Amino acid sequence: MSELLLAVSGLVAGYGAAPVLHEVDLAVEAGTIVAVLGANGAGKSTLLRTISGLVRPAAGTISFDGADLRGVAVEQVVRRGLAHVPEGRGIVEELTVEENLRLGGLWRARDARRDVEEIYELFAPLAGRRRSAGHQLSGGERQLLAIGRALMAKPRLLLLDEPSLGLAPRITAQIMALLRHLRDDTGLAVLLVEQNVRSALSVADRGVVISLGKVVADADAAALRDDADLRHAYLGF
Structure with missing residues (x-):
């Protein structure tokens, strides 16, 4: 069994009084790619922002390499081995x-x-x-x-938010190939938020589907690709 690198349990987070995430559980093992999938507004970006310290959780735990990340300053999160590439190519x-x-x-x-x-x-x-x-x-x-x-x-874990947004399919394929290379050759773990579901599942080891801030599926990527009912209900294909 691979080393557990990131463990999120019972996470509640959002902006202001209204939570966006509701009791989210998530795990990422070292040297794996986990794709976070779901419709726009499901809470995927909020999940990454909360893990990296940009959003303060209201409840739940976030553990990275065995240490609690809650309340840790963003720059210290980076020093511990977690890097975040937000949506928008900042x-x-x-x-x-x-x-x-x-x-x-x-x-x-x-x-x-x-x-x-x-x-x-x-x-x-x-x-x-x-x-x-x-x-x-x-x-x-x-x-x-x-x-x-x-x-x-x-970093040991890369949080990557919508890397293919607005890019040509050829460039998207190159980025996904790069993620596969980084996982296989360097052992980097990746938590990937991606609207291009087919591309994400082509490189991911596991997939987590979020709907309205709740995890509705967590399975091997191949199992998600083969689950027609789930794909039609939550992933749009």
């Missing part, structure tokens, strides 16, 4: 590609140059754009940069 558009990457590893006392070159090996399109400003990049390049910047922190 990069600093005024900075160059290389400056964005260096920003991602700023707190780590390691050879930044070596770490940046490792990212360029993973993301070949960025290597030729290293001196380009963020606003000069295509949508796909911005997404690669956002992921690369998160990887500069050397």
Whole structure:
């Protein structure tokens, strides 16, 4: 059995007085990809934001590598080995590609140059754009940069929110292949929120389906693909 890396239990969270998540349970083992699926507004992004410390939970527990994450500052969550790439490809558009990457590893006392070159090996399109400003990049390049910047922190778990949003199918396929490579070759665990259900299930080990803030299914990715009733009811295909 793989090592349990993230354990979420009875999580209640939201914005203001109205909770978005209701008693959510979730587990991610080391070296696995878990896809979080569901309709828009189901609470998927809120789940990632709560795990990474951007939203304070009202109830429940969040344990990462055996330690409680509740109340831990966002920068300390990153230092513990958890990185979050939010929806929208949040990069600093005024900075160059290389400056964005260096920003991602700023707190780590390691050879930044070596770490940046490792990212360029993973993301070949960025290597030729290293001196380009963020606003000069295509949508796909911005997404690669956002992921690369998160990887500069050397996380054990990557929270990735809607990486394929607005991208061409070819770029989406490249990103999914990259996630598979990171899992298989580096042991990185990924908690993936993705509207492109087919793509997500093609790389995921497990899938968790959320509807109206509640977990309605948690199973092997293959089992979710084969469950026609569940797919029709919650996943739209």
